[in-house]
Amino acid sequence: MRFQFPAWLGLICVCGLVSCGNTEENPISGPSQISLDGPDYFPANIAMPADNPLTMEGVQLGRLLFYEKKLSSDGTISCGSCHQQQKAFSDGKQFSLGVSDSIGNMNAMSLSNLHWQNKFFWNGRGASLEAQAVQPIEDQREMNLPIEEAVSRLQADSQYPSHFKSAFGTEEITSDLIGKALAQFERTLISANSKFDAWIRNDVELTTEEQLGLELFFTHPDPKLQLRGGNCSDCHLGFLTTGDPNGFSGFHNNGLDAEENLQMGLMKVTGNPFDKGKFKAPGLRNIALTAPYMHDGRFGTLEEVLDHYNDHIQNSSTLDVLILEANNELSDGSDAIKLHLSEGEKKAIIAFLHTLTDQQFITDSKFSNPFN
Structure with missing residues (x-):
């Protein structure tokens, strides 16, 4: 018998392709508008920005810019340096190295299915x-190049003005157009061909262990009902396995640190003490390829991540209530916050997480470095 998803999951996974393409009834001139090629079980209610429709020329330009090392002050790194395709557009480091080996304080997030998100970076500062x-581009710890200099370098290039002309109808390069082109390419980074996706399409069966892991992943535990769960999908929602795209609701304090160590995260953006220690719940597509984990890369393996949620939650005033009250056993009266998953259940969840790996995504030539 196939696992029956909770009713709320069907509401999240509204069927329908995201469509922003041209029709024969409305011919257009200039750049060739294209549709975002998402599966019909991804939400269909996320609109393409009206001022930045997806076009073939814009995506091609964005791909060039994504791998363009001229956008760093010393010409040594690009966006693709810290977001590498074979690692699902992460980089395998706790903290990425920028120009002159400068080092940041956040782990490089994996990039996929970005059209279905609307707040970016771990603390949501990208609107x-x-x-x-x-x-x-401008961050001193990353590419360290004033955006005006980035514009000048591209404008002086023998080919970029014509690329911008093809994509946006003008050879005058601006920071706004650079952002639009990069965003168009990044929107095409759709990961939807994993074993999990094949299971959704009813093309394959999961192993017994993977099936158990799926059920645990998508179940909130309730010991009174003898309902065991891993509590994962409370934050990693639906078929996208990512946070809620609506506003800041996809940000959570997941118990990494005690009260006195909750100064980073969403509160830096909102100024609201209620947001202390809250970070974006990232999508878990290709999670087996994107270690280390958490905003600061503190966990090197998926086993360490499961051990954290099972046994090492730190309580604080802003700890997510869905974590605070999640337990697979009736309370023993202690103050410890534990899931009480068995070793077998943890292994099953990890087995399911491996079904989220999309080999086509990490090898697809249309996402690769065009300068190689």
């Missing part, structure tokens, strides 16, 4: 994909 795309 749109377009705004997010240009911030690393």
Whole structure:
């Protein structure tokens, strides 16, 4: 018998393709508008920005810019340096190295299925994909190049003005257009061909262990009902396995640190003490490829991540209530916050997480470095 998803999951996974393409009834001139090629079980209610429709030329330009090392002060790194395709657009380091071996304080997030998100970076400071795309260029710990200099370098290039002309109808390069082109390419980074996706399409069966892991992943535990669960999908929602795209509701304090160590995260953006220690719940697509884990890369393996949620939650005033009250056993009266998963259940969840690996995504030539 196939696992029956909770009713709320069907509401999240509204069927329908995201469509922003041209039709024969409305012919257009200039850049060729294209549709975002998402599966019909991804939400269909996320609109493409009206001022940045997806076009073939814009995506091609964005891909060039994503791998363009001229956008770093010393010409040594690009966006693709810290977001490597074979690692699902992460980099395998706790903290990424920028120009002159400068080091940041956040783990490089994996990039996929970004159209279905609307707050970016671990603390949500990027209000749109377009705004997010240009911030690393100027960040002193990353590419360390004033955006005005980035514009000048591209404008002086023998080929980029014509690329911008094809994509946006003008050879005058601006920071706004750089962000739009990068965002267009990044929107095409869709990961939807894993074993999990094949299971959704009813093309394959999961192993017994993977099936158990799926059920645990998507179940909130309730010991009174003898309902065991891993509590994962309370934050990693639906078929996208990512946080809620609506506003800041996809940000959580997941018990990494005690009260006195909760100064980073969403509160840096909102100024609201209620947001202390809250970070974005990332999508878990290709999670087996994107170690280390958490905003600061503190965990090197998925086993360590499961051990944290099972046994090492730190209580604080802003700890997510869905974690605070999640337990697979009736309370023993202690103050410890534990899931009480068995070793077998933890292994099953990890087995399911491995079904989220999409080999096509990490090898697809249309996402690769065009300069190689």
